[in-house]
Amino acid sequence: MRKITLLSAILLLTFSLSSFYSNKKNISPTESSTSLIIHKKTDNSKIILSINNATITSFFKDYPKFNTYQSDVNQLYKNRNYKMIWYDNNELIEFAHLLYQKVNMLEKEGVKSTVPYRDEIDLIFNETEANKPSQSDTELLLTSLYVFYTNKVYEGIDAKKVQDLGWFLPKKSISYDKLLDSLLIDPKLLDKDKIDLFSQYYKLRDVLDKYRQIQKTNDWDPITMDQSFQELKPLDSSKTIGQIRHRLVVIGDLKEDSKRDVYDQELMDAVLNYKKRYGLALNYKITSEHINQMNEPIEDRIRTIMLNMERCRWIPAELEKGKEYVMVNIPSYHLVYVKNGAYELVSDVFVGSRLNKTVIFSSKMDRIVFSPYWTVPQSIVKNELKSAIASDKNYLKDHNMEWYNGTIRQKPGPNNSLGLVKFLFPNPNDIYMHDTPAKSLFLAQDRAFSHGCINVQKAKDLAIAILKDYPDWPIDRIDNAMSGEKETVCMLKNKIPVYIGYFTAWVNDAGEISFYKDVYDRDSRLSSLLFPDKVN
Numbered sequence: 001m002r003k004i005t006l007l008s009a010i011l012l013l014t015f016s017l018s019s020f021y022s023n024k025k026n027i028s029p030t031e032s033s034t035s036l037i038i039h040k041k042t043d044n045s046k047i048i049l050s051i052n053n054a055t056i057t058s059f060f061k062d063y064p065k066f067n068t069y070q071s072d073v074n075q076l077y078k079n080r081n082y083k084m085i086w087y088d089n090n091e092l093i094e095f096a097h098l099l100y101q102k103v104n105m106l107e108k109e110g111v112k113s114t115v116p117y118r119d120e121i122d123l124i125f126n127e128t129e130a131n132k133p134s135q136s137d138t139e140l141l142l143t144s145l146y147v148f149y150t151n152k153v154y155e156g157i158d159a160k161k162v163q164d165l166g167w168f169l170p171k172k173s174i175s176y177d178k179l180l181d182s183l184l185i186d187p188k189l190l191d192k193d194k195i196d197l198f199s200q201y202y203k204l205r206d207v208l209d210k211y212r213q214i215q216k217t218n219d220w221d222p223i224t225m226d227q228s229f230q231e232l233k234p235l236d237s238s239k240t241i242g243q244i245r246h247r248l249v250v251i252g253d254l255k256e257d258s259k260r261d262v263y264d265q266e267l268m269d270a271v272l273n274y275k276k277r278y279g280l281a282l283n284y285k286i287t288s289e290h291i292n293q294m295n296e297p298i299e300d301r302i303r304t305i306m307l308n309m310e311r312c313r314w315i316p317a318e319l320e321k322g323k324e325y326v327m328v329n330i331p332s333y334h335l336v337y338v339k340n341g342a343y344e345l346v347s348d349v350f351v352g353s354r355l356n357k358t359v360i361f362s363s364k365m366d367r368i369v370f371s372p373y374w375t376v377p378q379s380i381v382k383n384e385l386k387s388a389i390a391s392d393k394n395y396l397k398d399h400n401m402e403w404y405n406g407t408i409r410q411k412p413g414p415n416n417s418l419g420l421v422k423f424l425f426p427n428p429n430d431i432y433m434h435d436t437p438a439k440s441l442f443l444a445q446d447r448a449f450s451h452g453c454i455n456v457q458k459a460k461d462l463a464i465a466i467l468k469d470y471p472d473w474p475i476d477r478i479d480n481a482m483s484g485e486k487e488t489v490c491m492l493k494n495k496i497p498v499y500i501g502y503f504t505a506w507v508n509d510a511g512e513i514s515f516y517k518d519v520y521d522r523d524s525r526l527s528s529l530l531f532p533d534k535v536n
Helices: 002-025 029-033 053-062 064-078 094-104 118-124 135-155 159-164 176-185 199-217 239-251 265-277 288-294 298-313 317-321 378-391 439-443 459-466 475-481 522-530
Strands: 037-040 047-050 324-329 334-339 342-352 360-370 401-404 407-410 421-424 448-450 454-456 488-501 505-507 513-515
Touching: 053 064, 053 135, 064 135, 064 176, 094 118, 094 135, 118 135, 135 176, 135 298, 199 298, 199 505, 239 265, 239 288, 265 513, 298 505, 298 513, 298 522, 324 342, 334 459, 342 439, 342 459, 360 459, 378 407, 421 459, 459 475
Parallel strands: 324 488, 342 448
Antiparallel strands: 037 047, 324 334, 334 342, 342 454, 360 421, 360 488, 401 407, 505 513
8 A cells, every 4th residue: 555655656746747847848938037046045144136048038028128238237147147236135225226316316417318117117116106016127127227327427329429420539438347346335436426437527517507507597587789889898888788797697707796787897807707718709898799699598508518518428537637638629729738637738729610620539649840841731732722833933932832752841930831830649630739820810719710730829838848857858949949940850758648629618627617619510410319309
């Protein structure tokens, strides 16, 4: 009897196992992958949950709006042996709650984007909600949300789109894995703005908050130009003056609103500060053009700030940590030479015209050429010089030019188109920085009229500043080399990074924002990518 019973039990067990494995083959991938794998440590101190590839694949089928981030999410789990990220002893970790808070403040970061599956994510953090997403869905929703937030706030649009916009500075890339490791150790890094971003980003973000507060208070009343004046000048009296005074108080160029309608000294100082911030000619005249600029909708100012925050996302924070570098901002027509973290020199420049745009790129300056020859580009020879030479046989001689190896070049001298010094940094666009004999051009408000190169107002001062630590290049030798008699080359022992960028909004260390003319219409192109619903 016992033998029969034992045999029956064996047969029953065999049938049960066979039935189990047979049924398991018929379970759909979605059903089988939603369960968690639970591991217990031998000391019973902690339960470790993990997922698998099937779980991840199933999740992205159920939540396709996150598909863009599937590869990055998969890699994060692969690097962690598929252990769960957001749970500790079956409870959501602190970082999960902080991430949710930051996502809810996405607009503060200058990002206009719809968060995928916002309703489901809200349910996760709703303490009174009983019908929450499953634990595996919650885990993967949060990981996808982390990649989404990091991409939007810290990385920006992808490198291919950036280059399509004509931006050839090195594009920063984010390691989601390394950043996550840092945040899991210290989540407050996210809240304390300790993530490496170009410092200008945080300055722009502060000003964005200020302008949004102005927008909320509706304190952006239109300014009406008094038709009895062609332009307003000091000591003029008009209601328009009072309106301008109020606007300059709102945006910070003036501390208090005296409500006077007289163009007094206090307002004169504020107008100069305003014009300086906008890169305008520094005088006291207020024209209808200035009024139209002041009447630009605040929504447009806010959008400009957001566009430039996006550009800051593309720039590696290491850039400004370099020992020395030169940066040119095309819209502001300014150059800065930074050494050991301080501005060694600031200079006005003029840049390429709309037909000969200065390229946005970076390189390394390797030489300075004093009293240079200027080899005239073939395009200029073809379009400008050939007809001049044909009509005037003395044209080359009169302009200190000569034929050389089948090209035309201008000999060294004070009237050379490159001036008395040029700064070379190899690049395929043949763009460089140089002096110019046409100093009066720096008085122009709009200075986009070169053939693409960057003309530097303080070219000699820049050469002196760069060679300050070169004992064999004292000032008297630089003076002699810039006499215009013969070309002299100085090879730099340490190559200097040169960055040519494009920012139409920039905040100085005092927190004052400058807005610059979009000389190459690059804002509109970027805006169409970031705000496709906005008609430009």
